[in-house]
Amino acid sequence: MKTVEKTLQNLVKEALAKAFDHEAEEVHIEVPGDRTHGDYATNVALTLASVFRKNPLKIAQDIVEELPACDTVEKVEVKPPGFINFFIDKSVLLGVVKDILTKGRDYGKGEKKSGHINIEYVSANPTGSLHVGHARGAAAGDALARIMKKAGFRVTREFYVNDGGNQIEALAQSIAARYAQLFQREAEIPADGYHGKEIKEIAARIKAEHGDRFLEEDGREHFRTFGVGHLMRNMQEDLAAFRVAFDVFASESTLYEKGEVEKTLETLKNAGFTYEKDGALFLRTTLKGDEKDRVIVKSDKTYTYLLPDIAYHKNKLERGYDKLVDILGGDHHGYIPRLKAGVEMVTGKKGVLEIDILQMVRVLQNGEELKLSKRSGKAITLRDLIDAVGTDAVRYFFAQHSLNTHMDLDLDLAIRQSNENPVYYAQYAHARICSIFRKAEEKGLDFDLSFENFRTLSGEKTFDLVERLAWYPTLIQEAAQKRIFHKIPAYIHRLAQSLHSFYGAVIVLSENKRERSERLMLLEAVRIVIADALALVGVDAPEKM
RNA sequence: GUUCCGGUAGCUCAGCAGGACAGAGCAACAGCCUCCUAAGCUGUAGGUCGGGGGUUCGAAUCCCCCCCGGAACGCCA
Structure with missing residues (x-):
């Protein structure tokens, strides 16, 4: 239609x-x-x-x-x-109800678009647990991926695992220190090391499995691989609990192993985009709009993070994607021009990489700001959030706010108010509809959801609902094209509002079967759309509350 | 100093490819359960859209300047 x-x-x-x-x-x-x-x-x-x-x-x-x-x-x-x-014409408007009942959850689906989009989000370093900032990125990326798929785009969701580089070395050393401490040895976590409690857990597990073996021999290789593996598993568990999924976990170290970083370096050199200065190799990112050239090979011959990152994006494109979307934290905004420049140099194409920046989440507790730092281990983790507030409420909370918004998350308030979180308003609308259907069964009121034309549906409240329902496909397209997921909760809220208002004004389970049936058809259509829209932002639609 | 975000109702935020009286939630106030779940409904109150210029028939929305807050400016990632 x-x-x-x-x-x-x-x-x-x-x-x-x-x-x-x-x-x-x-x-x-x-x-x-x-x-x-x-x-x-x-x-x-x-x-x-x-x-x-x-x-x-x-x-x-x-x-x-x-x-x-x-x-x-x-x-x-x-x-x-x-x-x-x-x-x-009213009958045309009402046609949407029938349309929704016919298509079910496919209602609102857009036509297949050409091209394949890779969307990368979270990509947290495996050096600790996921914290609140990652939670926002996860909620955003996951919602966007779902919305874009619904809109008809072909989408692959990707997580980049930074399992190479200095921070992993620091992780291994931190584990080594905790491990040694378990044997009452003097050991200190290095200055750039990690203090989270999960590091202690890792050390304890290693001890349980290998005893004091690594007191004698060098355990760093094992600390590294076991540590990364353990932390990645933890992250994936937390993400799963947060209803965030990925199709691909791409590994930095694999890029090195396959020589792709070297290859990228050669490509850049051969194309004449580099020059040496002070013993380091610079990339002429200023040619592509950056404000200064950037070092890619340091004077000690090791690489800066920019080089593997360019290699990684090149790798993504070689896997056949037409467009890359990265969702990065606000602290990386300065990084955008040089990364885009590098990608452009290596592909010869402009504009294949688009970067959405999400602003930081400030966490308040007792009215005071909690400084988040993975190194210090004093972060509020995603797991803490899920346990304290719940996945539905947190997902909805993040989904409501545009990426640009600097958000304050007052933990006490979030926990205290979890019962009056707007998400329940929407979920309640869904549960309410389910409840009416249950009631009809209970009372033995029969109904028929297969009418082709409506004879009894009328009134302002009815058409409020119908028009909102009719808007859904347009909403999906707009949200997907502009990548603004926060339109979805706004829509959900308005639809739920219309439903609650309708409910207050109209007795659905009328004595008249035709009337009853038509109203139930309308409600079923609303139920389908609410459930579908909630799913787009990773929220459940309960049948009972 | 430069760059990026933000500054809209008491609080948290929508609205910003210019347009019909600036919206929602929470908080406040007044009503509504003999009736399909009151996690709800109905109504009231609440705003110099940070400030000042400009463009336009028309600006919260576009341009310029300034103020405030956050972030980033590394041969760290």
């Missing part, structure tokens, strides 16, 4: 062509907040006023005069300063 917006867009385009000989590529259709302004409206006349240098009101009138006749549109109005308001 074609959406009403599409139909209207086409009508307006036709009218524009006839009236002004004007080709409009984009006609913006919106749902007015005020019902008296129609079911749908467009501001084309306003936007064209400056182009045509004419009174927008006049333009709107001219458009309306050339508007082709159509069964969908019942009435058209022009309102100052130049809006065109459409009143849609």
